[in-house]
Amino acid sequence: MSWLALSLSLYAVSVITLTYTSVSSFASISAGQLCTLQNSFEPSFVAQGDFVIGGIFPLHYNQEMPDLNCTYRPPPVKCNGFDPRAFRWAQTMRLAVEEINQSPELLPNYTLGYKIFDSCAYPLTGQRAALAVLNGLSEAESPMCSSSYPLLAVIGESGSAQSIVVSRLLQPFRIPMISYFSSCACLTDRRKYPTFFRVIPNDDYQVRAIAQLLVHFNWTWVGLVRGDHEYGRFAVQGLLRELQGTKVCVAYQEMIPLLYNQQRALEIISLAKVVVVFSAEGEMTPFLRDYMAQNITGIQWVASEAWVTASVFTGSEYYPYLGGTIGFGIRTGHISRLSNYLQTINPQKYPNNPLVQELWEALYGCSPSLSSASQLPLCLGQESLLEQHSAYMNTSSPRVAYNAYKAVYAIAHSLHNLLHCQPGSGPFENNSCAQSNSISPWQEVKFTIAGEEVNFDLKGDSIPYYDVINWQRGTSENIEFINVGLFDGTKPAGDELLIEEDRIMWAGHQSEVPVSVCSASCPPGSRKAVRRGKPVCCFDCVPCDSDSIECTFCPENFWSSEDRTSCIPKKVEFLAYDSLGIALTVISAVGACLTIAVFAVFFHHRNTAIVRVNNSELSFFILFALTLCFLCSLVFIGEPTVWSCMLRHTAFSITFSLCISCILGKTMVVLAAFTATRPGNNIMKWLGPKQQRAIIFSCTLVQVVICAAWLIDAPPYPSRNIKYERSKIILECSVGSSLAFWCVLGYIGLQAGLCFVLAFLARKLPGNFNEAKFITFSMLIFCTVWLAFIPAYISSPGNYADAVESFAILGSSFGLLFCLFAPKCYIILLKPEQNTKQHLMGKEKKEHVTASQHRDKSEGKIERSL
Ligand code: TRP
Numbered sequence: 001m002s003w004l005a006l007s008l009s010l011y012a013v014s015v016i017t018l019t020y021t022s023v024s025s026f027a028s029i030s031a032g033q034l035c036t037l038q039n040s041f042e043p044s045f046v047a048q049g050d051f052v053i054g055g056i057f058p059l060h061y062n063q064e065m066p067d068l069n070c071t072y073r074p075p076p077v078k079c080n081g082f083d084p085r086a087f088r089w090a091q092t093m094r095l096a097v098e099e100i101n102q103s104p105e106l107l108p109n110y111t112l113g114y115k116i117f118d119s120c121a122y123p124l125t126g127q128r129a130a131l132a133v134l135n136g137l138s139e140a141e142s143p144m145c146s147s148s149y150p151l152l153a154v155i156g157e158s159g160s161a162q163s164i165v166v167s168r169l170l171q172p173f174r175i176p177m178i179s180y181f182s183s184c185a186c187l188t189d190r191r192k193y194p195t196f197f198r199v200i201p202n203d204d205y206q207v208r209a210i211a212q213l214l215v216h217f218n219w220t221w222v223g224l225v226r227g228d229h230e231y232g233r234f235a236v237q238g239l240l241r242e243l244q245g246t247k248v249c250v251a252y253q254e255m256i257p258l259l260y261n262q263q264r265a266l267e268i269i270s271l272a273k274v275v276v277v278f279s280a281e282g283e284m285t286p287f288l289r290d291y292m293a294q295n296i297t298g299i300q301w302v303a304s305e306a307w308v309t310a311s312v313f314t315g316s317e318y319y320p321y322l323g324g325t326i327g328f329g330i331r332t333g334h335i336s337r338l339s340n341y342l343q344t345i346n347p348q349k350y351p352n353n354p355l356v357q358e359l360w361e362a363l364y365g366c367s368p369s370l371s372s373a374s375q376l377p378l379c380l381g382q383e384s385l386l387e388q389h390s391a392y393m394n395t396s397s398p399r400v401a402y403n404a405y406k407a408v409y410a411i412a413h414s415l416h417n418l419l420h421c422q423p424g425s426g427p428f429e430n431n432s433c434a435q436s437n438s439i440s441p442w443q444e445v446k447f448t449i450a451g452e453e454v455n456f457d458l459k460g461d462s463i464p465y466y467d468v469i470n471w472q473r474g475t476s477e478n479i480e481f482i483n484v485g486l487f488d489g490t491k492p493a494g495d496e497l498l499i500e501e502d503r504i505m506w507a508g509h510q511s512e513v514p515v516s517v518c519s520a521s522c523p524p525g526s527r528k529a530v531r532r533g534k535p536v537c538c539f540d541c542v543p544c545d546s547d548s549i550e551c552t553f554c555p556e557n558f559w560s561s562e563d564r565t566s567c568i569p570k571k572v573e574f575l576a577y578d579s580l581g582i583a584l585t586v587i588s589a590v591g592a593c594l595t596i597a598v599f600a601v602f603f604h605h606r607n608t609a610i611v612r613v614n615n616s617e618l619s620f621f622i623l624f625a626l627t628l629c630f631l632c633s634l635v636f637i638g639e640p641t642v643w644s645c646m647l648r649h650t651a652f653s654i655t656f657s658l659c660i661s662c663i664l665g666k667t668m669v670v671l672a673a674f675t676a677t678r679p680g681n682n683i684m685k686w687l688g689p690k691q692q693r694a695i696i697f698s699c700t701l702v703q704v705v706i707c708a709a710w711l712i713d714a715p716p717y718p719s720r721n722i723k724y725e726r727s728k729i730i731l732e733c734s735v736g737s738s739l740a741f742w743c744v745l746g747y748i749g750l751q752a753g754l755c756f757v758l759a760f761l762a763r764k765l766p767g768n769f770n771e772a773k774f775i776t777f778s779m780l781i782f783c784t785v786w787l788a789f790i791p792a793y794i795s796s797p798g799n800y801a802d803a804v805e806s807f808a809i810l811g812s813s814f815g816l817l818f819c820l821f822a823p824k825c826y827i828i829l830l831k832p833e834q835n836t837k838q839h840l841m842g843k844e845k846k847e848h849v850t851a852s853q854h855r856d857k858s859e860g861k862i863e864r865s866l
Pocket of ligand 1: 159
């Protein structure tokens with residue numbers, strides 16, 4: 001409020017300035033100092049006082065356009081559509097002045113006067129009113145002529161467009177103005193409007209509130225309509241700014257043209273369900289009349305503060321079209337004497353005041369005086385004003401009227417402070433009091449009216465606070481303004497808006513929140529596809545596919561249902577005890593049992609030639625290893641765990657290694673035995689039972705070492721493979737280190753290969769029972785199985801890879817078992833007569849004496865070696 005105070009301090013100076021620099025078209029200072037007013041504009045209400053406050057109110061909605069061709073004197077302004085609401089505001093200003101004059105505390109020794117003018121809600125008329133405020137009422141009284149008319153400040157104007165004009169006019173004279181209704185954000189510019197103050201919050205807060213309201217109710221497709229003035233322009237601009245980054249899209253922005261055009265207005269209405277309107281009732285009336293004539297209902301209006309409490313639309317005929325309107329109204333206050341004061345005004349008390357006549361005409365439809373131009377029936381003018389005449393008598397929650405009231409008090413308090421300035425503690429340089437025209441900021445004006453503290457911020461604006469108002473049906477079918485929430489701009493962002501949703505009645509007398517969207521949101525399982533060239537709120541829904549960003553992806557262990565609407569857990573698969581698992585188990589059990597059976601047979605016939613001749617100890621070793629081999633295929637079945645994973649490959653590789661080492665040992669012995677028959681070759685000395693064991697042990701040890709290194713460094717671990725099939729999780733053992741895995745297999749392969757080569761060399765050695773032949777054969781099978789295994793293993797997924805490995809183990813084990821032991825078992829069990837040393841050595845045939853001699857020797861050696 002510093003500027004207000006400052007400007008007040010200079011009023012004396014400004015009045016003097018005014019006297020000499022006044023606009024010459026309004027006052028001409030002739031050579032003989034004769035001062036004549038060129039035009040007169042009658043005030044609506046006047047009261048004299050030591051200090052005079054100007055008041056400008058839109059007492060009519062509009063005016064007939066004057067013919068301003070500048071060739072003759074403009075005719076007096078002719079206004080239409082008396083506005084009882086604005087008349088009430090003017091009366092509230094008068095009441096405030098009267099209260100101050102009666103107050104013993106505020107300005108005790110001074111009286112305030114006022115001059116109230118009608119602006120007809122039109123900027124040009126507002127300008128005339130402002131000039132009329134500056135001028136006196138008559139030439140004799142004119143400050144232009146007498147320099148005796150201290151104009152303190154101006155209360156006004158209502159619309160921002162008018163305030164801008166008035167402010168520009170008052171600026172050179174440094175006369176402060178306080179607006180009670182001009183909320184345009186544009187007026188915050190202190191450089192352009194240095195003497196402008198207001199008791200209404202800046203529209204930046206209102207547009208923020210409206211944006212939050214739209215977001216709150218999920219109205220994403222809204223139309224914006226505005227009047228053709230600064231207020232509308234800046235509000236729409238602000239709202240668009242606030243809506244940026246929200247999901248609300250603007251379907252259209254339209255302007256109600258100043259020269260009303262029905263065609264355009266109708267086009268506007270049919271587009272969106274929710275329509276935000278920044279306009280005042282005057283210009284909205286023809287627009288709404290056309291809307292109603294079209295019989296379109298169901299539009300949800302969002303009203304700005306300018307019309308949300310306008311009484312013009314409260315008639316019952318409006319309810320079907322405007323009922324449910326929601327918007328932000330400025331804060332209400334309490335003026336205790338207002339109702340009584342308003343009732344004191346009647347045509348008898350003011351017989352010459354045309355406005356009071358018009359009030360009567362508007363409220364009672366009758367004319368209290370004969371002189372009136374209207375054709376209305378006559379009435380006494382003593383009719384009592386009741387609450388029902390709400391356009392005028394609505395005093396329960398004064399909003400704009402309260403602003404006008406506050407504005408008068410603000411001026412009075414400022415003046416009071418200036419006049420009662422203690423020398424040495426004043427607002428100006430060196431704490432001096434008024435009279436000095438040096439400029440420096442002063443104290444703030446802060447005061448309380450009926451318990452409410454009135455305060456202004458640095459920009460001259462007041463505290464942002466709005467009521468959420470909803471238009472509901474009243475008892476007599478008329479529209480009532482119901483308070484359903486509030487917006488408190490002083491609260492932290494997010495907490496500002498508070499709405500009691502269940503108390504709201506929506507357009508079309510609905511209790512459901514209306515829906516205003518361009519396209520309904522997509523059902524789960526589909527995604528938005530924005531239409532080319534259309535706002536983002538308008539889209540089609542297309543089914544989700546794997547690379548659509550907006551679709552929600554199922555978590556890792558879930559898979560989308562067939563209709564893509566929900567996530568279902570993925571199937572977990574591993575080589576379980578299902579048909580495959582059971583088959584494997586049965587086969588390995590059969591294999592193991594067969595091996596044990598063979599073991600038993602051999603053990604039982606351990607003293608027979610065939611067992612003895614072929615190195616029984618090694619055979620038992622092989623059978624033992626084979627049993628383990630069969631059993632280790634079982635480790636591959638079942639859910640992989642840390643232990644089973646580590647066991648799988650290592651157990652298998654070590655048992656196989658053991659098995660092949662034994663076979664290798666056996667092959668070496670067979671080979672050695674026959675080569676040793678040549679004279680001078682005592683190789684058998686190096687292949688005694690101890691050495692054989694050592695060979696087996698050391699060959700197996702190599703594998704054990706590889707396995708140990710594998711387990712220590714990078715042991716196999718259970719893992720969930722989700723890559724192979726999207727709908728399944730495959731539980732498998734990851735090898736940990738593939739190098740180790742292939743080393744282990746490679747080592748077995750190496751052993752098998754070596755064994756094959758040696759056996760191959762020995763395959764043609766004489767004798768009825770040449771074991772080398774069978775070993776060759778078994779190794780052939782073994783190698784084939786494992787060679788076939790590699791591609792099958794690599795190409796099969798998780799659980800099948802385990803099955804493949806298991807089958808390879810079983811297959812190769814069976815191969816070994818059958819090739820090595822079936823012929824022997826056959827002889828033992830079915831051909832016991834052949835189970836003699838002679839037969840085995842082929843002695844009966846004696847086809848070659850030397851050979852038989854050799855064989856005798858070698859047999860001896862073989863036997864010895866056993
Ligand atoms: N807050 C509006 C404004 O600043 C209120 C208003 C009053 C209005 N009279 C008007 C808006 C006339 C448009 C037209 O302008």
